[in-house]
Amino acid sequence: MQEILNQLKELSYNLSWTWNNEFYSVFEEINKDFWIWSDRNPIKFLDTINHSYLFETLEKKNLKDRITEMYIDYKKYVSADTFFKENYSDIVSPTIAYFSAEFGIANCLKLYSGGLGVLSGDHMKSSSDLGIPLVGVGLAYLYGYFRQYIDKNGKQAELYEKNYFEHLPMHLVTDDHYRPVKISVEIPGRVVKAQIWKLVIGRINLFLLDTFVDENTVDDKRITDILYGGDTEKRIQQEILLGIGGKKLLDVLGYTIKAFHLNEGHSAFLCFQRIADKMKELHISYHEAKKICYYSNIFTTHTPVPAGIDIFERWLVEKYFKTYAEEKLKLSFDEFFEEGDLYNGDSSNSHFNMAEVAINNSNFINGVSRLHGEVSRKMWNLPAERSQIDSITNGIHTKTFLSKYSERLYINSFGKDWINQDGIWDKISALPDEDLWKARNRNRRRLINFVRDTFSSELQSLGAEYEKVKEAEEVLDENALTIGFARRFATYKRGNLIFKDLERLKKILTNPKMPVQFIFSGKAHPKDNEGKAIIAEIVAYMNDNSLNHKIIFLENYELEVAKRLVQGCDVWLNNPRRPQEASGTSGMKVIANGGLNFSILDGWWAEAYAPEFGWKIDSVDESDSVSLDEKDWFEANSMYTTLEKEILPLFYLRDAHNIPVEWIKKIRASIKNLAGYFSTERMVQEYTEKFYTRVS
């Protein structure tokens, strides 16, 4: 028995379980309520569960062999030959360091707020699958990002839950004498210390800095308390820790890094630390060192709107960097400040732009979709003599978001290693109608049960009456067309666009012949009152009886909720203001689960869309001649028409066995054409071929 427990523990400490449905099933079978109580955190689960009960259950439910089988598969996975080894065997481990302010890896690790973090997490996961010699660097936030709940008035409220690192799948990095390894960064008038947590994701290590150590003042401890929390001064401290501290962390751990990948501008102070180190090492000037480092920095930008960029005011930069510039970089503060204010040539500008720092210091720059690449090239308008902005379209880590039912179908049809087979998506798209449809129905039902469970416990916690709770257990229709809309409630994403013409929407929602239901979910940034107002609006529609209970708002959008939604929805809706969605990734998550996309031609969908496998919403580009309201009306109308004339009739067009043959044809085409390409498997290969193996 002890051996089984050891195997379970070893499996739990390697986050490759986050893309293993069998691992989740085993914990659910041991005790589902306890698994949910532990926030699907296997370490907390194993640390707190009664061991005689655990052993008894493993015995009684015959779980021992399944655990051992998982363990053997895991050992095979971490030692197998990989894409990198096969293609780049002549390259001796050029280690790539990947810096990001957030990482979305597992539901229990509250180290992300949204798409940027999930992308970083998926980058780690696919780097592991492909065997890329890569190491991740980030921050260990004590309170992470907030938990959203909707209060009695329909308003978003925020709760900050503490991360107990000792009971999470991570280890404190210690030296030979078991003392925590620490790095320090200088902040005016003092030194801030940070300890290091190590997470293992398949073959990849991710290191996170944590300032909650005894040597620090209370204020400095709080540098790593909340992701995107605090004021701009806290933010600059966080970014100093990430960029400068992150470089020191890699040095202390003995890594020889060949290329530095900056995921968004938050870590751009790293560029200065690299230069400072180079100057010292080679006894060269700032500009000589900058030139050397430039060729091994990679910058990925994620926002097509100038307002979305991280910017610091001059006084703040002066406070934190005057001495650093003079002593470490041998620059005057004015010269230093220019580095964050480069290509606009406006000397009166008093803002220091982190994206400009990154751009100015990186030979390799990319946007995250083809369209975003174009928009970024226009926006930054780089001098012709330097390297230009490329694009590498985002992807998702397929197995992380794949439902257990779809996966079971793929395993039963093609074997356990299905995902590594050549032409697998063609093969999957050729599966029989009945099988694809059965998996689809199971996926939808599982989502609806999840909504019912969540809903009734939400209501119970609000002290609702018994009848209300009972009602909640019966919401939604297992066979109705289910449309999902879930993402951050940033204004440009227009979470409420579908309600633009309420009467027309009502007609769609109350048509008894073609039932349709919408599930919404998403958080607004705590300071974004407009985003919060949109959430309150949707919650009000949810409680509006005239809408037939066909609108659901699911609180606290996080990875586990996202997984259920992308697995269960038939159609995934996305209606941002074009071209503000750099890529968008949630729509990619539905593909392998048999969901279809219905979206504005923005971000990834602008390059992916074809009528055989999805729908577009016609849009007008922003211009002076069209007001925002006119634009919204035009796009909402296009949305209603497509729903009424195409999507609903197609879903309810059934053959004699009640199978929507034409709909399934679309699912086939979607899987065949999109599933392989819009994955981080393809994306990380592209980073490797274009950037990682070309640094000098």
Ligand SMILES: *Cc1c(COP(=O)(O)O)cnc(C)c1O
């Ligand atoms: C995928 C994902 C996102 C990003 O969704 P977009 O469509 O790119 O906005 C945000 N949050 C969570 C939890 C996700 O899983």
